Amino acid sequence: MxxxxxxxxxxxxxxxxxxxxxxxxxxxxxxxxxxxxxxxxxxxxxxxxxxxxxxxxxxxxxxxxxxxxxxxxxxxxxxxxxxxxxxxxxxxxxxxxxxxxxxxxxxxxxxxxxxxxxxxxxxxxxxxxxxxxxxxxxxxxERRAWEEWAADTDPVVLDIPDWGPVEQRREVTDISLPLVSFRYSYRFLADGAVVTSDSTLRFxxxxxxxxxxxxxxxxxxxxxxxxxxxxxxxxxxxxxxx
The missing domain is CATH 3.40.50.150 (Vaccinia Virus protein VP39)
Structure with missing residues (x-):
């Protein structure tokens, strides 16, 4: 999926x-x-x-x-x-x-x-x-990108046409090399809805x-x-x- x-x-x-x-x-x-x-x-x-x-x-x-x-x-x-x-x-x-x-x-x-x-x-x-x-x-x-991802926790807010302001946050949720998992969370500020997306990549x-x-x-x-x-x-x- x-x-x-x-x-x-x-x-x-x-x-x-x-x-x-x-x-x-x-x-x-x-x-x-x-x-x-x-x-x-x-x-x-x-x-x-x-x-x-x-x-x-x-x-x-x-x-x-x-x-x-x-x-x-x-x-x-x-x-x-x-x-x-x-x-x-x-x-x-x-x-x-x-x-x-x-x-x-x-x-x-x-x-x-x-x-x-x-x-x-x-x-x-x-x-x-x-x-x-x-x-x-x-x-x-060997560049260990996940360490940069884990350190970069500041939210990003964009005003998106038809959607209004949306806040994005990313967090690393698991490091079990060669697999790294992370989660994006999106808050739609117009109605307060929060939608999350979990991903895993293999290095x-x-x-x-x-x-x-x-x-x-x-x-x-x-x-x-x-x-x-x-x-x-x-x-x-x-x-x-x-």
Whole structure:
């Protein structure tokens, strides 16, 4: 089940407001250009920010996400109907003959077990055409991002059109490495309603990720820095081997 932050009818529409300034997305556009890709599948597309940007460059784009509430937001932003939106996940996405699959944000870290991750890689493999690319980012565990999250407890309040002022708070609720759990709490000041969302991410190291890709018939071509978060994340560029 997707986290409430993506699936709750009150939280999905305000997600973009609190996630503004997606400095990570231009790098993905540049990689798509570098690889010469024209048909893209965005796994865990959420509210569609990257998928719509990619479609704006003339590419054929499919966005898949398990949270219907987020897809509703994405469809409302895609007035031209330039993206095909699919309610589903990486393990069950149809064969699309895509030449690029992307996973941005924390998507690659929501697969908590080895089996879940393997199923996602197999589903993506089937969606790619031979020699198609998989590009994703993941946080480097040695940077211990959860320590910064635990220290940053100040609330954030935004005045959001149609919703009024909303207060967001984050707390780390459990650290059982390689798993880290945290909770976002949202207070809608107009009516006092409080909605919480609990999430867990898995932090895999570089060797673990490379081994898992090779085991599922990918070749790792490059591991880069995330331009917006230098030395904090890996950006993997892999290719379907057969």
């Amino acid at each position: 997707p986290d409430a932050i993506f699936a709750h009818p009150r939280l999905a529409p305000i997600y973009d407001a609190f996630d503004a300034g997606r400095d990570d997305l231009p790098a993905y556009l540049a990689i798509a250009d570098e690889l010469g890709t024209g048909r893209v599948l965005d796994v865990g597309c959420g509210t569609g920010s990257l998928a719509i940007l990619l479609a704006g460059t003339g590419r054929v784009v499919v966005g898949v996400d398990p949270a219907e509430a987020s897809l509703e937001v994405a469809r409302s932003k895609d007035q031209a109907g330039s993206v095909t939106w699919i309610h589903g996940d990486a393990a069950t996405v149809p064969a699309l003959d895509a030449d690029l699959v992307t996973m941005t944000g924390n998507v690659a870290q929501v697969f908590l077990t080895d089996d879940d991750w393997a199923q996602a890689l197999c589903g993506i493999h089937a969606a790619l055409h031979p020699n198609g690319y998989l590009v994703f980012e993941t946080r480097r565990p 895999r190291n570089r060797d673990e990720l490379e081994s898992s890709l090779i085991a599922r018939d990918y070749r790792v071509l490059d591991v880069r820095e995330a331009p917006d978060r230098p030395e904090r994340e890996f950006v993997f560029i892999a290719r379907r081997a057969t």
